[in-house]
Amino acid sequence: MSEVKKIATRESYGNALVELGQEHENLVVLDADLAAATKTGTFKKAFPDRHIDCGIAECNMMGIAAGLSTTGKVPFASTFAMFAAGRAFEQVRNSIGYPHLNVKIGATHAGISVGEDGATHQCNEDIALMRSIPGMVVINPSDDVEAKAAVKAAYEYEGPVYLRFGRLAAPVINDNADYKFEIGKGVTLREGKDLTIVATGLCVSASLEAAEKLAADGVNAKVINIHTIKPLDEELIIAAAKETGKVVTVEEHSVIGGLGSAVCDCLSEKAPTQVLKIGVNDVFGESGPAVKLLEKYGLDAAGIYEKVKAFIK
Amino acid sequence: MNKLELQKTANEIRKGIVTAVHSAKAGHPGGSLSAADLFTYLYFEEMNIDPKDPKKADRDRFVLSKGHTAPGLYSTLAQRGYFPVEDLVTLRHIGSYLQGHPDMKHIPGVDMSSGSLGQGISAAVGMALSAKMSGEDYRVYTLLGDGEIQEGQVWEASMFAGHRKLDNLVVIVDNNGLQIDGAIDDVCSPYPIDKKFEAFNFHVINVADGNDFDQLAAAFAEAKATKGMPTAIIMKTVKGKGVSFMENNVAWHGAAPNDEQYAVAMEDLKKVGEALCQK
Numbered sequence A: 001m002s003e004v005k006k007i008a009t010r011e012s013y014g015n016a017l018v019e020l021g022q023e024h025e026n027l028v029v030l031d032a033d034l035a036a037a038t039k040t041g042t043f044k045k046a047f048p049d050r051h052i053d054c055g056i057a058e059c060n061m062m063g064i065a066a067g068l069s070t071t072g073k074v075p076f077a078s079t080f081a082m083f084a085a086g087r088a089f090e091q092v093r094n095s096i097g098y099p100h101l102n103v104k105i106g107a108t109h110a111g112i113s114v115g116e117d118g119a120t121h122q123c124n125e126d127i128a129l130m131r132s133i134p135g136m137v138v139i140n141p142s143d144d145v146e147a148k149a150a151v152k153a154a155y156e157y158e159g160p161v162y163l164r165f166g167r168l169a170a171p172v173i174n175d176n177a178d179y180k181f182e183i184g185k186g187v188t189l190r191e192g193k194d195l196t197i198v199a200t201g202l203c204v205s206a207s208l209e210a211a212e213k214l215a216a217d218g219v220n221a222k223v224i225n226i227h228t229i230k231p232l233d234e235e236l237i238i239a240a241a242k243e244t245g246k247v248v249t250v251e252e253h254s255v256i257g258g259l260g261s262a263v264c265d266c267l268s269e270k271a272p273t274q275v276l277k278i279g280v281n282d283v284f285g286e287s288g289p290a291v292k293l294l295e296k297y298g299l300d301a302a303g304i305y306e307k308v309k310a311f312i313k
Numbered sequence B: 001m002n003k004l005e006l007q008k009t010a011n012e013i014r015k016g017i018v019t020a021v022h023s024a025k026a027g028h029p030g031g032s033l034s035a036a037d038l039f040t041y042l043y044f045e046e047m048n049i050d051p052k053d054p055k056k057a058d059r060d061r062f063v064l065s066k067g068h069t070a071p072g073l074y075s076t077l078a079q080r081g082y083f084p085v086e087d088l089v090t091l092r093h094i095g096s097y098l099q100g101h102p103d104m105k106h107i108p109g110v111d112m113s114s115g116s117l118g119q120g121i122s123a124a125v126g127m128a129l130s131a132k133m134s135g136e137d138y139r140v141y142t143l144l145g146d147g148e149i150q151e152g153q154v155w156e157a158s159m160f161a162g163h164r165k166l167d168n169l170v171v172i173v174d175n176n177g178l179q180i181d182g183a184i185d186d187v188c189s190p191y192p193i194d195k196k197f198e199a200f201n202f203h204v205i206n207v208a209d210g211n212d213f214d215q216l217a218a219a220f221a222e223a224k225a226t227k228g229m230p231t232a233i234i235m236k237t238v239k240g241k242g243v244s245f246m247e248n249n250v251a252w253h254g255a256a257p258n259d260e261q262y263a264v265a266m267e268d269l270k271k272v273g274e275a276l277c278q279k
């Protein structure tokens, strides 16, 4: 097998901002003393006058972004997911969500794949928080191609958008000519009749790998990539549930309130189906290399494979 | 401890910082090294603590509000006897109790979990308030970064501490002049820091060189003598202090030395140690 190309989606974020910035004068980027890590530093190099460093003051940054957006600018406010969705939650809810302002939140370093910084920086709750805000679009791209497309779609969309990016380099899986990104539309990556795996973000590639291993055992899994957790592609998920029965959700996020919960909310009401939620099981993360942590928390292909096997027995 | 002993101890603590971060291949050496003398002074001279009894009820408390400089705190706690110095190399490794940011559930001597900037000072205020409420006379110390004080929560906590006249609280600001994105006065200037704390009803002590033990000793004596208001010690330091290529270099805020750089850093510190032994 040839080496798959790997790029962290935070890199994609920085690069997409530069491309968009060339086309759109009204795009501005905010950061909170993490420009090198969030990759908005790439934008800063290209457009120093449109990069606003707010210092270590995330709540204030969200308020400033809200104000900027009321005057026609399109702000992308960037920091780690922990501080964007966590610390500044109420500012996002009341100053951006409630007035439905055109602010884009670029949240990097989501999930346990933050690695060595440990639990204080590993946000496994951001999807839950953001999807509970009325009118907030929540996007969790799976690779470089999707991340760049998502940033562009977020710019075109009028209203608040939460974009979730990772620190760890992720395999490029959507690098094909007919790839098309549409907010709210899931993508079926693999057909299968025995069960459906619904994955998001970093876990999409691991789920595809797990599906290959299952196929070797004679189990054919359909794999759906849900990049937009809100609004959820209910039609696609309901159809898949009706077709295959059992559904498994996979995410680098708490099993409480994330993709798994969103899928359950939908299915329990509209097409009751047994669902296994794979994610971070209501625990805090810890320090360690990202790849080892994904393994330990069962979010790599082997871990997903094991849990699916037990589930369909 | 006399000044020479403090200097020697601080130098050992610096070795531990560099060794831990090198072994972790990640972490924050710059702000750990700038505060190494402060950590040393607090744990070897100033604070009423007992490494044999880390949870002693009447102990003085320390909250590392700038939690990313955990290597500095851990190396100090190890030197002071809370846990083996040998464990420092497990920093940030999977399964180690030495988490990337201070974790009070697992690390002996850590009085408060921290790592999200701006939050530690509030917890320190809570500890100081509790002592006042129950008439105990332990003191509470907390260390903040000069970038960290851009967080609004720092000033909410300070307003409260000033209002409540918490004279058992000492807020220390490590004024090393740098944060991640550059110099603090380029990113979003917090200056004048002393006037701000004064306005929040603190007794303010400016320390011209926070890497000098005589100046630290004078500042903490003055803080102890201060009644009726909390104290803020604003100490000028050198980020990366003690390792030639890290000093005043923003690139060493959150990066680990490779093997070659590690050797150079340890050589720098070895020389300092040898010079101190000649004294």
Ligand SMILES: Cc1ncc(C[n+]2csc(CCOP(=O)(O)OP(=O)(O)O)c2C)c(N)n1
Binding pocket: A032, A033, A034, A056, A083, A087, B028, B030, B031, B032, B066, B068, B069, B115, B116, B117, B118, B144, B145, B146, B147, B148, B149, B174, B176, B178, B179, B180, B239, B253
């Ligand atoms: C709330 C929050 N925002 C951002 C960060 C990421 N971060 C870690 S260290 C740091 C810079 C700190 O600079 P300073 O306070 O000056 O610390 P020092 O120079 O002493 O290392 C930042 C932004 C964080 N840990 N917490």
Ligand SMILES: [Mg+2]
Binding pocket: B031, B145, B146, B147, B174, B175, B176, B177, B178, B179
């Ligand atoms: Mg600093």
